[in-house]
Amino acid sequence: MPRDLLVDVELRRGRLRRTLQEVLRCAIQDGRLGSGTTLPSSRTLAGDLGVSRGVVTDVYDQLQAEGYVELRARRAPVVIAVARATASASDPPAPIWRYDFVATTPDVDLFPRRAWIRFLERSLRTAPPAVFDYGDHRGRIELRRAIRDYLARVRGVRTEPERIVITQGFTQALDLLCRVLIDRGAKTIAFETPSLPDAWATARMSGLNVVGCPVDRNGLDVDQLRSLNPDAVVTTPAHQFPTGAVMTPDRRRHLIAWAESAGHVIVEDDYDAEFRYDRLGVGAVQGLDPDHVIHVGTASKTLAPAIRLAWMSLPGHLIDDIRKAKGTADSGSPALDQLVLADLVASGEYDRHIGLARRTYRQRRDRLVTSLAEALPEVRVFGADAGLHVVLDLPDDFDDVALANEAARHGIAIRALSPMTLGGIRRQGLLLGYGKLAVERVRDAVFALAAILKPRLR
Amino acid sequence: MPRDLLVDVELRRGRLRRTLQEVLRCAIQDGRLGSGTTLPSSRTLAGDLGVSRGVVTDVYDQLQAEGYVELRARRAPVVIAVARATASASDPPAPIWRYDFVATTPDVDLFPRRAWIRFLERSLRTAPPAVFDYGDHRGRIELRRAIRDYLARVRGVRTEPERIVITQGFTQALDLLCRVLIDRGAKTIAFETPSLPDAWATARMSGLNVVGCPVDRNGLDVDQLRSLNPDAVVTTPAHQFPTGAVMTPDRRRHLIAWAESAGHVIVEDDYDAEFRYDRLGVGAVQGLDPDHVIHVGTASKTLAPAIRLAWMSLPGHLIDDIRKAKGTADSGSPALDQLVLADLVASGEYDRHIGLARRTYRQRRDRLVTSLAEALPEVRVFGADAGLHVVLDLPDDFDDVALANEAARHGIAIRALSPMTLGGIRRQGLLLGYGKLAVERVRDAVFALAAILKPRLR
Numbered sequence: 069m070p071r072d073l074l075v076d077v078e079l080r081r082g083r084l085r086r087t088l089q090e091v092l093r094c095a096i097q098d099g100r101l102g103s104g105t106t107l108p109s110s111r112t113l114a115g116d117l118g119v120s121r122g123v124v125t126d127v128y129d130q131l132q133a134e135g136y137v138e139l140r141a142r143r144a145p146v147v148i149a150v151a152r153a154t155a156s157a158s159d160p161p162a163p164i165w166r167y168d169f170v171a172t173t174p175d176v177d178l179f180p181r182r183a184w185i186r187f188l189e190r191s192l193r194t195a196p197p198a199v200f201d202y203g204d205h206r207g208r209i210e211l212r213r214a215i216r217d218y219l220a221r222v223r224g225v226r227t228e229p230e231r232i233v234i235t236q237g238f239t240q241a242l243d244l245l246c247r248v249l250i251d252r253g254a255k256t257i258a259f260e261t262p263s264l265p266d267a268w269a270t271a272r273m274s275g276l277n278v279v280g281c282p283v284d285r286n287g288l289d290v291d292q293l294r295s296l297n298p299d300a301v302v303t304t305p306a307h308q309f310p311t312g313a314v315m316t317p318d319r320r321r322h323l324i325a326w327a328e329s330a331g332h333v334i335v336e337d338d339y340d341a342e343f344r345y346d347r348l349g350v351g352a353v354q355g356l357d358p359d360h361v362i363h364v365g366t367a368s369k370t371l372a373p374a375i376r377l378a379w380m381s382l383p384g385h386l387i388d389d390i391r392k393a394k395g396t397a398d399s400g401s402p403a404l405d406q407l408v409l410a411d412l413v414a415s416g417e418y419d420r421h422i423g424l425a426r427r428t429y430r431q432r433r434d435r436l437v438t439s440l441a442e443a444l445p446e447v448r449v450f451g452a453d454a455g456l457h458v459v460l461d462l463p464d465d466f467d468d469v470a471l472a473n474e475a476a477r478h479g480i481a482i483r484a485l486s487p488m489t490l491g492g493i494r495r496q497g498l499l500l501g502y503g504k505l506a507v508e509r510v511r512d513a514v515f516a517l518a519a520i521l522k523p524r525l526r
Numbered sequence: 527m528p529r530d531l532l533v534d535v536e537l538r539r540g541r542l543r544r545t546l547q548e549v550l551r552c553a554i555q556d557g558r559l560g561s562g563t564t565l566p567s568s569r570t571l572a573g574d575l576g577v578s579r580g581v582v583t584d585v586y587d588q589l590q591a592e593g594y595v596e597l598r599a600r601r602a603p604v605v606i607a608v609a610r611a612t613a614s615a616s617d618p619p620a621p622i623w624r625y626d627f628v629a630t631t632p633d634v635d636l637f638p639r640r641a642w643i644r645f646l647e648r649s650l651r652t653a654p655p656a657v658f659d660y661g662d663h664r665g666r667i668e669l670r671r672a673i674r675d676y677l678a679r680v681r682g683v684r685t686e687p688e689r690i691v692i693t694q695g696f697t698q699a700l701d702l703l704c705r706v707l708i709d710r711g712a713k714t715i716a717f718e719t720p721s722l723p724d725a726w727a728t729a730r731m732s733g734l735n736v737v738g739c740p741v742d743r744n745g746l747d748v749d750q751l752r753s754l755n756p757d758a759v760v761t762t763p764a765h766q767f768p769t770g771a772v773m774t775p776d777r778r779r780h781l782i783a784w785a786e787s788a789g790h791v792i793v794e795d796d797y798d799a800e801f802r803y804d805r806l807g808v809g810a811v812q813g814l815d816p817d818h819v820i821h822v823g824t825a826s827k828t829l830a831p832a833i834r835l836a837w838m839s840l841p842g843h844l845i846d847d848i849r850k851a852k853g854t855a856d857s858g859s860p861a862l863d864q865l866v867l868a869d870l871v872a873s874g875e876y877d878r879h880i881g882l883a884r885r886t887y888r889q890r891r892d893r894l895v896t897s898l899a900e901a902l903p904e905v906r907v908f909g910a911d912a913g914l915h916v917v918l919d920l921p922d923d924f925d926d927v928a929l930a931n932e933a934a935r936h937g938i939a940i941r942a943l944s945p946m947t948l949g950g951i952r953r954q955g956l957l958l959g960y961g962k963l964a965v966e967r968v969r970d971a972v973f974a975l976a977a978i979l980k981p982r983l984r
Contacts, residue, residue, distance in 0.1 A: 134809040135778040153816035176658035181650045192639045200634035200830035236856035320593040351592040358611035372658035374861035398694035403832035
């Protein structure tokens with residue numbers, strides 16, 4: 069037996085049995101003690117290490133129980149063959165961007181760290197032990213109550229704590245719904261085109277067919293939806309992602325009428341309605357018909373994606389199934405963050421934070437729009453009234469993906485519009501998010517992008 | 527227009543536009559302002575409220591945009607019909623138990639609240655902003671590193687941070703795996719019988735067939751597994767749930783040989799190996815063959831279920847698919863709790879907590895075993911060497927479910943064994959968990975149960 073193994077053990081004699089076991093097991097696993105190797109007798113090894121023989125026999129027993137050695141009466145223990153693990157590649161380093169125009173992340177520098185820790189401290193001091201146990205799969209009642217009040221007040225949503233299910237972001241809300249729908253015999257779900265491909269992947273994972281329904285300046289084209297007639301549709305009425313269109317009152321009513329007539333479901337992805345710069349946020353469609361619209365709100369844009377908290381407001385006939393699906397998928401979401409968010413919302417701190425964030429983003433938006441007018445006057449910009457990004461419209465014969473790749477080579481992270489097209493006409497464009505661009509860097513970022521874009525516009 | 531609505535508005539003039547909009551929208555939604563109601567002209571309402579006319583026209587515009595009123599030139603606005611929501615039943619109150627023998631929850635009173643807040647405070651003070659953004663769908667690298675070291679040291683698991691995926695408890699680990707397996711053409715997954723029905727439901731949700739493989743005092747019966755030949759098996763080798771059997775070295779080797787010969791997957795649910803009272807915890811089977819065993823550990827028993835953190839150590843060929851499934855299912859787990867757990871583990875606080883919990887549970891276990899010997903000497907008890915519960919063996923002609931229901935009527939929460947049988951022989955028994963029973967209440971709880979059980983044993 070190699071001398072260095074013994075030294076290893078001697079150096080860590082405090083927890084003798086455990087350490088000896090660990091060292092021997094490790095040596096067998098990594099092949100230093102190969103299959104068939106005869107280990108010293110317990111008497112010999114105990115003598116070498118200067119420990120009692122009982123320690124060594126305990127460890128040999130343990131290694132036998134785990135399947136690493138074979139013990140035979142009156143003979144030395146023998147190492148048993150262990151499979152070698154195939155090596156795994158380590159991760160490449162993440163790229164560092166000069167300018168990051170990512171359109172789906174807010175400014176996480178604004179995250180209210182102090183308020184968060186203060187409220188968590190309070191929760192941990194006062195929460196009954198049951199908070200740490202398994203709970204209602206819909207989520208903590210404190211958060212569902214706070215969200216109910218917030219949604220009624222700010223978004224015109226009609227719901228009750230009993231109808232709310234807390235999920236791991238919009239992604240999980242969509243996943244749970246798709247699983248329930250397919251169980252009920254649904255075949256097809258429509259998404260707006262353009263929209264985020266990640267969401268299509270989520271719907272497809274459950275086996276639903278995904279179809280695209282066009283969007284124009286008035287929002288989702290409900291006539292087209294009617295002819296597609298899917299079992300459900302995911303829509304962003306308050307602020308279409310990524311085009312920025314607001315659904316008109318007429319369209320809202322037609323959308324509801326479609327769902328009512330066919331018994332279908334509307335999923336209202338209300339991801340960033342809080343950030344509207346020209347007027348008050350347009351209230352949720354759900355308020356018009358809570359029995360046919362599932363409203364999904366999220367803290368991913370208002371606070372931070374890594375909090376992973378979203379909330380579905382459900383029609384009565386879906387509550388039990390979604391709750392069950394949530395339990396079967398993950399036995400419920402973690403409790404502590406829910407308590408903290410409940411306090412943030414109920415105390416008004418959440419509103420204050422959103423107000424601060426809105427002012428910050430508005431400045432960046434203004435700077436972005438004026439910089440674009442200066443650097444790229446020939447390019448049309450849309451979607452500047454709200455949210456965390458604008459869209460640069462590009463000519464149809466453009467290759468926006470190639471352009472985004474070229475920008476990446478220059479240290480600029482930017483997302484192309486055309487991969488967000490789901491069937492039909494491929495629109496060319498770029499999404500310029502300002503969640504990660506401090507106002508004083510916006511102009512430089514725009515000019516750096518323009519330097520790449522300009523030569524191709526001629 | 528009702529006078530009380532106006533008063534409402536006047537009382538909250540601070541945020542005038544928003545308040546007026548909210549009040550009117552609410553009144554339309556709940557039917558106080560019914561479909562077809564003519565609202566006062568903006569001039570009249572502004573006069574009544576003593577506000578500028580612009581405020582009222584803004585609000586009317588907003589309500590039109592949201593679909594609640596119709597505006598026509600030179601005519602008063604009219605309320606549009608809004609669907610009524612069906613009422614939802616409110617939740618019944620949770621039962622309060624005199625004695626709670628739940629077997630799946632540790633003592634959450636022991637949760638290290640102070641250490642948790644201390645580490646969170648540190649993380650929030652020092653974490654770079656990127657922590658709050660979307661991240662690697664496998665979870666925070668800090669936690670994956672800490673878990674790798676912990677698993678190697680305490681469980682003999684061979685893994686790397688790149689091979690670990692953090693999940694929302696064991697439930698989600700199983701769900702993700704089932705989704706990936708069925709995508710690869712798998713049809714059947716085996717569970718030990720008896721085992722937890724909740725896990726069967728999770729596997730079934732993805733469309734896998736669930737079969738039961740018997741367990742005896744040596745753990746999973748691998749010969750039976752070989753003849754069932756499922757695509758995967760879920761097993762609890764260190765401490766079978768619920769029987770408490772430890773898988774023998776021979777069985778461990780045969781299990782591995784089965785997986786290797788057929789290219790199948792073993793899911794090692796290593797849920798509470800930390801709580802072993804007669805010897806060191808038996809190391810994980812995964813250490814014998816990391817390319818065929820998926821090891822799943824969890825903080826649900828060591829810390830608290832509501833933390834919802836578990837970790838899968840994956841064979842190389844599953845990493846990419848599980849990572850993708852996790853992203854598509856929920857875009858990753860929340861970050862902050864992961865940072866805190868990483869610090870707890872790396873600092874040794876986690877080990878200290880487990881040591882304290884083990885001593886606490888050991889006392890309760892001892893008291894439980896002696897109380898049972900005193901109160902119910904005729905009943906066989908098994909599974910007392912480890913974990914958070916023991917099993918009372920009942921005669922085959924017993925109805926353990928009826929008995930559990932009877933106990934519930936006496937304020938005693940207890941779980942029957944037979945519903946955990948998955949095909950084959952239904953074993954009758956009761957699970958006596960001591961996670962929620964302080965040591966000084968154990969004896970009373972046992973005698974209260976014996977009072978119900980005794981008359982039926984004759």
